[in-house]
Amino acid sequence: MNFKEYQLKPYIQKALEEKGFKEPTEVQQYFIPMIRKGKSVVGQSQTGTGKTHTFLIPLFQRLDETKEEVQVIITAPSRELAQQIYKEAQWIASFSGESIKIACYIGGTDKKRQIEKLQQGQPQIVIGTPGRILDLIKEQALKVHTAFAFVVDEADMTLDLGFLGEVDQIAGRLPYLEQMLVFSATIPEKLKPFLKKYMENPVMGEIKPKEKIATTIENCLLSTKGQDRIGIIYQLLTMGNPYLALVFANTKERVDEITSALRERGLKVAKIHGDVPPRERKRVMKQIQNLEYQYVVATDLAARGIDIEGVSLVINDELPKDLEFYIHRVGRTGRNGLEGTAITLYGPGDDQAILELEEMGVNFVPKALKNGELVDTFDRRRREQRTKTQQKLDPSMIGMVKKKKKKVKPGYKKKINRTIEEDRRRRRRQEMKQQNRRRRKERKEEY
Structure with missing residues (x-):
């Protein structure tokens, strides 16, 4: 068309x-x-x-x-x-x-x-x-x-x-x-x-969008482990020099707290929430559009009610109470085919919410802050997944794996390796069949 x-x-x-x-x-x-x-x-x-x-x-x-x-x-x-x-x-x-x-x-x-x-x-x-x-x-x-x-x-x-x-x-x-x-x-x-x-x-x-979140957005997950979140936000904002960064908080009080702390550290920060007087909000929005601010801290008012162009980085101080707002928040970046980064800070109590977002189609990349850089790290559920994998093995296969670890005759060792490899191939074929069935089902639902 x-x-x-x-x-x-x-x-x-x-x-x-x-x-x-x-x-x-x-x-x-x-x-x-x-x-x-x-x-x-x-x-x-x-x-x-x-x-x-x-x-x-x-x-x-x-x-x-x-x-x-x-x-x-x-x-x-x-x-x-x-x-x-x-x-x-x-x-x-x-x-x-x-x-x-x-x-x-x-x-x-x-x-x-x-x-x-x-x-x-x-x-x-x-x-x-x-x-x-x-x-x-x-x-x-x-x-x-x-x-x-x-x-x-x-x-x-x-x-x-x-x-x-x-x-x-x-x-x-x-x-x-x-x-x-x-x-x-x-x-x-x-x-x-x-x-x-x-x-x-x-x-x-x-x-319905083909994907809930644009493929140009990298969704990073960063564990705070009891650390000062504002300190982490400051590091994230200052280490990459974003074109325009948008920090989301769940309450007006938290927006004020983050804004004050970042200003004390020397950053020029704009804030947007419902208690900011209308004339000031209008003035601030105009300044943001004119690129007078590089950093903006806001409530979810900015996720749906405001269209700010040029956002290259979104930081979630915490997950929104309504998880649909996560989609609106990160959707502020990665627009018009441009790349964007969304970083979500999370604690031990957020596992269920993250799991729900993953079921909604969000593909999180686990990250950690090391020496002032954001680096790849282990998946938060690696132990759980390892346990599940072990439990999925047939009892006979578990016995084979244990025997492999022991000193055995060379011919018998090859037999064990072949058996384990055949089992892995069988499982891969089953997974591929299941994936193909899911894709066919999704295509039917689309039409």
Whole structure:
């Protein structure tokens, strides 16, 4: 597929070409034709699959540039995500010969000034956080009744952060709504009543990535063994000179603690979490994009709500409580075919969580810090695996192995070696058969 095959408006095509977008992603191929036809959709796909342009491209295609009224409303659960969507929408609109009014309404900005501006005219595309958009509707400043399309981006995150009530109220004020587009990484049970309320026979689609984590990312596992984790993080940040490093912690308090400790050691560190004031967060994000910071410490807000380009190193101070967030965290690096490194610090109590991540398809490489370098080390389960291997041997084979260790006649020794080698070959053939069966089963499930 090529974007030219969609026969888009010339300015949309030009905007995509300037971005270097030639071929649509899998999620775009699946949903763009349906959205262009005016169908409502529920799209399930991971972060980083091209969801933003999946809805922006066909909605700009359906937009009537001559009508100076609200036509499209897009909500996002975080201010940063709303600003990112706004930035992409502005880019497309900048190539249009006719003026397209796009407004971004988020918390922490001047509401009074926004109301005054709305009295002078309405935007054609509204993007923002649910709370601020609803506030402007209630003030009777934002006239949304003319909208034909309503987009709820990152719906599961919207639910988790408690904004679904506001989204519900916005949807209830759209009498001429033709099309609702809901995009989400997951579809929780608590989200389904909302979908049923506003969507009748939507097109449902789940685009599963070929691999949960890009193959360009090396997932390193580093045992802390009771050592000072901040000291380890400092070593990891300073020994390789990363282009841009992102450190994840589970709580705002831990982010503050790591940030303060790293600053005391002389590093220029930015921090991002929910308690950082909106204006400061906006300023910090701009500085990060301008490469004024090399190190960023953040909560999981940055894993899904913020798109930071150029991340070459991700460090997990600890594993996230929700293991799905591990995928979102490490997905900040290794983008667009570039190589990335993700280093996870773990302790004795993390074995079960690591095992679950391995079952999800994460391939960990065990590492250790030695003389200021990250080096390969033994697998954390080598003893357990050795015991299992010994237990798998037939009793007769165990006897053979024991005899091999003793002094025996040369002819008998060859016989033992042949028997052991034949058993190994037999086991390898069985493993290969099992792997082939698994692959065939996986291919069937894909189709």
